[in-house]
Amino acid sequence: MSAPAVATQSLSRKASRNPTGQRPPRRSAVIALRVGACVLFFGGWLYLQGPGDMSPVILPNLEKVFLELGRFLTTGQVYQAALVTLGEILGALAIAATLGFAVGFWGARKNLRSGVLEPLLIWGYLVPTILFYPLFLLWLGFGTSSKIGYAAVSAFFPIAYNCLRAYQRVEPRYIQVGRAFGASARQLDWQIKFRGGLPLAAAGLKLGAAQAIVSVIVAEMLASSQGLGFLIQLYAQSFRIPSLYAIIVIVLVVVGILHVAVKLLLREDAPVEAR
Amino acid sequence: MSLIAKNLSVTYGTGSGRELVALDDINFEIARGEFVTIIGPSGCGKSTLLHCLGGMLKPSSGVVTLDEEPIRGPDARRAAFVFQDYTLLPWRQVLQNAVLGLRFDGVPKAKANAKGEEMLALVGLSDFREAYPRELSGGMQQRVAIARAMCMEPGILLMDEPFGALDEQTRRQLGFEMARMLSERDSTVVMVTHSLDEAIMWADRILVMSARPGRIAKEIRVTAPRPRTHDYIATEEFAALRSELFTLLDQDNVSDLAESVDR
Ligand SMILES: Nc1ncnc2c1ncn2[C@@H]1O[C@H](COP(=O)(O)OP(=O)(O)OP(=O)(O)O)[C@@H](O)[C@H]1O
Ligand SMILES: [Mg+2]
Numbered sequence: 297m298s299a300p301a302v303a304t305q306s307l308s309r310k311a312s313r314n315p316t317g318q319r320p321p322r323r324s325a326v327i328a329l330r331v332g333a334c335v336l337f338f339g340g341w342l343y344l345q346g347p348g349d350m351s352p353v354i355l356p357n358l359e360k361v362f363l364e365l366g367r368f369l370t371t372g373q374v375y376q377a378a379l380v381t382l383g384e385i386l387g388a389l390a391i392a393a394t395l396g397f398a399v400g401f402w403g404a405r406k407n408l409r410s411g412v413l414e415p416l417l418i419w420g421y422l423v424p425t426i427l428f429y430p431l432f433l434l435w436l437g438f439g440t441s442s443k444i445g446y447a448a449v450s451a452f453f454p455i456a457y458n459c460l461r462a463y464q465r466v467e468p469r470y471i472q473v474g475r476a477f478g479a480s481a482r483q484l485d486w487q488i489k490f491r492g493g494l495p496l497a498a499a500g501l502k503l504g505a506a507q508a509i510v511s512v513i514v515a516e517m518l519a520s521s522q523g524l525g526f527l528i529q530l531y532a533q534s535f536r537i538p539s540l541y542a543i544i545v546i547v548l549v550v551v552g553i554l555h556v557a558v559k560l561l562l563r564e565d566a567p568v569e570a571r
Numbered sequence: 572m573s574l575i576a577k578n579l580s581v582t583y584g585t586g587s588g589r590e591l592v593a594l595d596d597i598n599f600e601i602a603r604g605e606f607v608t609i610i611g612p613s614g615c616g617k618s619t620l621l622h623c624l625g626g627m628l629k630p631s632s633g634v635v636t637l638d639e640e641p642i643r644g645p646d647a648r649r650a651a652f653v654f655q656d657y658t659l660l661p662w663r664q665v666l667q668n669a670v671l672g673l674r675f676d677g678v679p680k681a682k683a684n685a686k687g688e689e690m691l692a693l694v695g696l697s698d699f700r701e702a703y704p705r706e707l708s709g710g711m712q713q714r715v716a717i718a719r720a721m722c723m724e725p726g727i728l729l730m731d732e733p734f735g736a737l738d739e740q741t742r743r744q745l746g747f748e749m750a751r752m753l754s755e756r757d758s759t760v761v762m763v764t765h766s767l768d769e770a771i772m773w774a775d776r777i778l779v780m781s782a783r784p785g786r787i788a789k790e791i792r793v794t795a796p797r798p799r800t801h802d803y804i805a806t807e808e809f810a811a812l813r814s815e816l817f818t819l820l821d822q823d824n825v826s827d828l829a830e831s832v833d834r
Contacts, residue, residue, distance in 0.1 A: 469654070469656060469657075469658050470658070470660055472627065472654070472658070473654070473658045473660065473671070474675075475627065475645055476625065476627055476645045476647060476651075476652045476654075477645075477647045477651075477671050477672035477675055477719070477723070478645070478646065478647050478648075478672055478675045478676055479675045480675070483675055487675075488660070491660070491662050492660075492662075494662070
């Protein structure tokens with residue numbers, strides 16, 4: 297144990313404690329490696345389409361892909377599709393997060409409930425929910441609601457399951473402290489249990505977000521008349537390979553934006569304690 | 572005011588269906604302003620006893636009363652805890668941890684924070700008010716826990732090895748500070764400790780516990796007036812008490828060991 301001399305400690309907290317003993321990487325090194333990876337990627341592409349003699353059906357001309365991308369970005373159609381897809385993802389995620397959190401938090405309060413719920417949630421988590429997509433099409437039709445409904449169900453399970461786990465095992469020490477220092481039932485619920493389970497619940501939300509993204513795009517590819525998934529399927533069927541690649545790039549960007557948004561939303565000022 | 576434990580027993584049901592008698596027929600009375608230390612071998616039920624005194628644990632039989640009123644649940648204004656293990660909330664900054672009880676109690680933010688700052692200054696952590704617990708050493712975290720309890724200005728302070736993770740130097744310095752403040756306020760203190768010196772230095776009375784079942788083996792009164800200074804360590808009284816405690820605990824450890832070999 298270090299010997300903290302009272303009142304003379306400086307506030308220098310620069311050295312970060314890393315259990316593996318590794319230093320955090322230098323930012324310049326990270327950036328250099330990323331740039332290097334990009335160069336390698338596009339260089340490899342150019343090589344394959346030129347001297348490598350790769351079929352343009354597998355690997356289209358890079359220039360054409362960028363031209364298509366430029367065309368997409370200057371016409372309205374793709375924005376409209378991206379908006380549809382993004383709206384479906386966010387709608388599904390909102391429904392799944394609300395229900396998943398409510399079920400997890402409620403279920404974790406009693407052992408009986410969690411005993412009943414846990415295997416069900418694991419089951420729902422493991423079953424490929426795509427099996428039920430045709431049902432959603434029948435119930436909710438060809439439009440956006442079937443995508444939202446289906447993606448909400450797929451995202452619900454990882455969120456609910458992780459919330460259940462999170463709130464089942466909030467450190468008893470923290471609950472003890474809450475009781476000892478006079479927390480009311482509501483304060484105990486929100487300021488101790490809710491907050492204590494948040495890191496794990498947030499991890500569940502991240503999984504749910506990934507699930508919602510995949511589900512919406514796959515659902516659009518399988519049956520729809522709008523959205524990015526629909527465009528992917530359309531261009532693939534009509535062999536418009538450069539357009540297909542350009543859409544994929546746009547999907548990647550949309551997913552990246554969502555990823556950053558979720559990360560910002562769940563930004564942790566105090567990560568799971570190290571002790 | 573007096574805090575009374577009467578025929579206090581606690582039996583834990585263990586997972587394997589066996590029962591473990593952690594406390595067996597504990598009786599004592601603590602007067603207002605008295606500083607009582609509890610010492611005994613590991614696992615003898617010191618923490619269990621403290622939890623009962625603070626209303627965190629319902630005894631299997633017997634009662635704890637404060638001014639004839641049985642204690643039914645925790646109340647940090649009446650008795651505030653400094654728990655044995657690290658119990659700061661990792662998502663709250665140091666100051667926000669210190670004022671936890673005040674905020675639960677509905678004290679306005681500004682007023683609570685002012686009180687929190689005062690107590691952090693007492694434990695020498697003013698500079699760290701915005702740090703998170705993970706950024707502090709074990710001893711520093713324990714000092715925040717002390718500040719958190721002191722913020723409540725409790726009638727009784729229940730401390731479970733509060734200085735356990737501190738070095739000798741800090742321990743003594745903080746100990747003197749607190750002892751002075753506690754005796755000024757006429758606070759009643761029950762403190763569990765593993766240190767013989769600490770048990771004697773601050774106490775009006777020492778409760779020596781024996782293990783399995785947890786009993787009070789002996790009560791020792793320390794008559795020298797409080798607060799005491801460093802010089803007290805050099806007195807004959809201190810030396811005599813120390814050797815008495817040492818012998819008591821040594822015997823107890825030996826019988827404890829013999830028992831565990833028996834199994
Ligand atoms: N929640 C519990 N369930 C079952 N047994 C328990 C529980 N808490 C404590 N015990 C048992 O009760 C006995 C006394 O525990 P306690 O924590 O009071 O000891 P202690 O004197 O504080 O020990 P230490 O000095 O190591 O902190 C121990 O044998 C322990 O195994
Ligand atoms: Mg203990």
